[in-house]
Amino acid sequence: QVQLVQSGAEVKKPGASVKVSCKASGYTFTSYDVNWVRQATGQGLEWMGWMTPNSGNTGYAQKFQGRVTMTRNISISTAYMELSSLRSEDTAVYYCAAMTTGTWGQGTQVTVSS
Amino acid sequence: DIVMTQTPLSLSVTPGQPASISCKSSQSLLHSDGKTYLYWYLQKPGQPPQLLTYEDSNRFSGVPDRFSGSGSGTDFTLKISRVEAEDVGVYYCMQSKQLPLTFGGGTKVEIK
Numbered sequence: 001q002v003q004l005v006q007s008g009a010e011v012k013k014p015g016a017s018v019k020v021s022c023k024a025s026g027y028t029f030t031s032y033d034v035n036w037v038r039q040a041t042g043q044g045l046e047w048m049g050w051m052t053p054n055s056g057n058t059g060y061a062q063k064f065q066g067r068v069t070m071t072r073n074i075s076i077s078t079a080y081m082e083l084s085s086l087r088s089e090d091t092a093v094y095y096c097a098a099m100t101t102g103t104w105g106q107g108t109q110v111t112v113s114s
Numbered sequence: 115d116i117v118m119t120q121t122p123l124s125l126s127v128t129p130g131q132p133a134s135i136s137c138k139s140s141q142s143l144l145h146s147d148g149k150t151y152l153y154w155y156l157q158k159p160g161q162p163p164q165l166l167t168y169e170d171s172n173r174f175s176g177v178p179d180r181f182s183g184s185g186s187g188t189d190f191t192l193k194i195s196r197v198e199a200e201d202v203g204v205y206y207c208m209q210s211k212q213l214p215l216t217f218g219g220g221t222k223v224e225i226k
Binding site: 035099 | 168175215
């Protein structure tokens with residue numbers, strides 16, 4: 001079945017970077033855009049950006065411009081989201097989603113704490 | 115950015131009774147291709163969001179037919195014809211007509 005499996009929870013110090021992976025299975029990875037969405041505890045959903053796996057083209061929400069990088073490794077059907085200069089407000093669950101297929105990853109908890 | 119406004123904030127429903135959630139967008143979600151890019155999601159506790167309807171009124175695969183999406187332009191509604199216990203969670207509308215994708219603030223549905 002169509003599935004996105006994300007990497008495990010991360011704890012980072014302020015100023016550090018985090019890289020979350022998202023491995024696709026059950027469909028052709030290059031067929032659908034991958035979006036990244038985050039959710040702080042008890043809060044709503046916030047879109048961060050998208051990537052087209054085939055071309056590597058990306059688009060980022062203005063809020064994250066300069067701090068986020070979305071990449072992929074087609075050979076292992078995996079998308080990545082790297083967020084730098086972390087601050088406490090970045091503590092959240094990060095999701096990847098192939099929205100056209102209705103498929104979301106299970107989420108990755110990123111905690112930023114000194 | 116397109117602002118998505120959901121009402122109500124929360125809803126307490128008796129099993130078997132209907133429920134309705136409203137979503138209004140700050141701009142029309144009707145694209146020049148004729149499609150309306152409005153989606154409804156349900157996020158159950160501790161889970162990622164799950165797609166209920168897409169492009170305004172199309173029910174996603176496997177979604178029970180008690181869920182229906184309707185509306186046009188800037189005004190949209192998700193209706194649950196007969197609420198069941200498994201329908202609890204937070205419902206979100208989302209637009210993908212233009213970037214950035216934006217979500218409504220969410221409507222929490224509880225069972226009485």
